[in-house]
Amino acid sequence: MPGQARLDYPFLRGGGAMGRAITAHDWASTPLGAISGWPSVLKISAGTMLQSAFPKCLCWGDDLTMIYNDAFVPILGRKHPCLGIPFLEVWKEAADSLAPITARALAGEATFIEDFEIHTTRSGTMESAYFTFCYSPVRDETGLVRGMLDTVMETTAKVKANSLAQLRNRELVHRSRNAYALVSALVNLTFRSGRPSEEIKSEIHKRIAALVRAQDLLMEAGATRGLLRLVAERALEPFEDGGARITITGPDIAIGREQVTALSLALHELATNSIKYGALGSLTGQVTLGWQVTGTRFRMDWTERGGPPVQIPATQGFGSRIIRYTLPEAFGGALSLDYAPEGLHLSLSTAADRLLADDPFAADAVLPELPR
Template sequence: MLSHASFVLEADRDRTVLQVDGGCAVPNWSFRKFVAEMDMSARGPFDAVLGGAEPFGETEFQAKTGTGARRWLLGRIRSMPDGTFRGLFVTIDGIKEREDRDRVIRHEMAHRFKNHISVVQSLARLSLRHPGMPSDAIDVFEARLMNLARSHDLLDRQEMSGASLRDVVDEAIAPFEPRPGRFLITETPIVVTPRIAKALALALHELCTNSIKYGALSSPAGTIELSWRIDLAKDRADLYLSWVERGGPPIRQLPTRTGFGTRIIRDWLAAETGGAVTIDYTPLGLTLSLRAPLPRVASQNQ
């Protein structure tokens, strides 16, 4: 039984507790038994220390108090040179309650966001269905809207703290890759902020849409090389992302007008990331590069 809201313990080589809070002995209280009663999903780090595989372990778990109530604890234990073990345990019930409350709020916000998406979708269908509008206007708009919804779902799954850039890319290109091998991806792991995740998701959607109409994805042999890395200099750090199309129809002339999709890719992406976007229409295919300051795009939750 746990009778302290927070405590420090010292255990001998047999994992029997010698002291709690620096002086209060607890007879017949076995730390090994205490760990054995923890949830299997939480006890791994402690088992590793007790078994000698790791010198330090940390985990969050629930334990019974002397009154039978269950409390959330953050526990840390360390093996000492003399073979004993020392640990620190602190109650985190308040933190867990706030996390639960935040989770409920996020899910409610996600539900409302999806309702708003449905309303906007219905308004678009009514507004765009009249003579003079392009025949695919509704489909194009809805595809952009669904891409935004998918990026929001990804962020919700990762608790709105940011998203892995690889996950953002995978979500964005999934509808355009019916078979593997069309996208050749080289990556440096990075977590981007929610705002940057949405901007990149929309830009990648526009790139894929353009490619499937006119570029590499319109050809069975076409491929897209998509890569990103972190460039470090003495006075700055940048995210560098590159999109290179190969194997599609040759580009014989430059576009005569700047469409909405191009403005999203070039202007809005640059504004959101605080970086520079370069688009080149080479004879071999479209290429794009983005260079943005890392502090502007990277989440603090790396």
Template sequence: MTALPVATPVAPEAGACRVLHLEDSLIDAELVAAQLARAGVACAITHVETRAAYSAALAGGSFDLVLADYALPDFDGLSALAMARELAPDTPFIFVSGTLGEEAAVDAVKQGATDYVVKQRLGRLPIAVERALAEARAHAERREAMAALAESEDLHRLIVESAEEYAIFTTDLDGVVTTWNAGAERILGYAAAEILGRSAEVVFTPEDRAAGCLAEEMRSALTKGCGDDERWHLRKGGTRFWASGLTMPLRDRAGAVRGFLKILRDRTERRRAEERRALLVAELNHRVKNTLATVQSLAQQTLKSEPEPRAFAATFQGRLRALARAHDLLTREEWAGATLADVARAALAPWLDGKGGGGRLGLDGPELMLAPRQALGLSMALHELATNAAKHGALSEPGGRVSLAWRRAGPAATVEWTEEGGPPVRPPERRGFGSRLLGRALAAELGGSVELDFAPGGVRCAVRLPLVADTAPASAGHGGEPGTNRDPGPCGMLPEAGRP
């Protein structure tokens, strides 16, 4: 029989088994093909006779099964088996040999053969082939399943380790930590080596530990399938942070609970933002009420002092503008307070721009900070002093001048209003809006003292008030946070309003 130097390829039919048959006897090759065909095994057989053709076929083809004789002219069947295991390790390999003997068969199987069929019992070949193909399919399915599982585990591990915004860890049924991701280390501060084997209660606050919150979360997860909560937790250093969390039971394939999965997300900034928003809304509501009360009081007191409609409108509008300028100033500073110089310039703007004072009103003093309540009170007081000076005092005549000076005096500030060059001053016969504002209500609003002197040469007013660091007690109890300076208060001097 002439040996073929290369494989004789056969185009497979749909679903046919692709077989590489190494056989130096063409008659035996035909007998094998016939036996498989009679048994109904659909095969597309590629027949090779030499080592070179066999090697080339293995390297270049994709076969479902290798059949080989045990004894070959130019090399032995065990060498062929070794080549198949190297080039096609997952392909079943069956010896179809004329060599008898249990020893040969055992040796072949030990070295990796799937089966050993002797030519004298060729009727057993279809059964061996079908079994080999079934085992190969089962092995392939297991490999695919294992690969999918490994990929899934790798993906799960990648997700867990990459989710640095989330603290993800697991516990056993007693709440002892069993796994710990990088996000948990970043958020909670514990390295895995520090926390594994410890109770998850270490991340709960003392009050939640005492209340048994960890056990309650696990019970809730078992009852609902997934428990969610928001509470304070502890970092390694003892600092607290607000977190939203999920607790889920971990079950095995039989459905038995083996532990719990805990996922935490740091929500501290969101909670702080919500608290700030609630505080701002509360402050805004309080401020609006105060402003409305102030406007109502301004209207009532102005009506008392200016019953004639035209005079009432002018005076009332002037006071509203003064109040609006003070609010604008504080709003620009986010109601943290304002400097005394800014308060003075805002309150005295109509007389500083040359229209009313003609440059005859001078300001002098260092940068001193006032609380919002002080800024509003002083702004209204300066407006009343300037209005009175323009109507009756130094700013009512071309030669008159007004000086507003302030200085630091320890923990307090002294503010002095001095008029000169105006008409002779006569003390008022009755206490009006400005007199009561400056004499009693302003002192209470500013947390200091006020001295008003109707000297013949010009009105003088000296105000002493504590600086911002010393004004916290005065601002507490008016609707803002205790001990803060952000609440302007209800401007209580206004209901006592009158006119100098």
């Protein structure tokens, strides 16, 4: 058949797979009629199109009957093969968007559009795709518009990459604001304690280090979320003394960015207080951090045992505010603190679907307004 095609239709030479498909197609059943009767302008246009390595589709007549080259096949996806079918029928799901542009081409006006979005079912399901294309009129020797040439390049990957880059830039700006707000609140509230300056300086350094660890984890985990276990291990690592006195248990659960930051700071404060007043300040003390999802509920518990008798703190400092207010607000849940004599017990509970519910751009700061 390829040899016969060269004899009968020399304008299709070098036309690749689509050149052979055009040769074999039953054009007599289409408005174009048998290929042997095609006018010279159609043959020349089709032959020129087939020689191009750029995606092209020649749409002929008022019905825009389709002829296309090999490079156009990936554009079509599952719509291929569709030789001899009207262009707007093939792209019927996007016809409302494309029809005005094709009408301008048939009226003699070329249109060039960059990154044009259409919604298409070419993959089998509805999807958004982006194209840079030119619909240009094709005229015969008398100047009459006989069809339209669609020269197109898909830009879906580029558009999505640009969108992702913009999202990451917004995330960077937002995170910078969060970090500034956190450090400002951290410094201001720590200084209110009235403690000696050297003690305040040490406390600020430790708290900023906890914040840095949380931000490092977010960068490693893809900028907007992290695994709860990694957050816990990273936050509590500085408090391990080699005696394995901190036990962490629970399934792998992803949590949102604001939850990562709040939990990291809260665990730092809990461990610091435990060293000063609780189980980690005793050689025999133990801390267990565990969490679980039961049905639609998430629960996390911090439990201390083996330390000195627990006393309810007389005042609330920055650490207490982080634990009592910031932590439950970030998780959209409820927190309870039990200062039992045998050891502190904290419990945080929330709906499981709240774990990734935080909007990356919903607020300008992680810390809420804390009570004075």
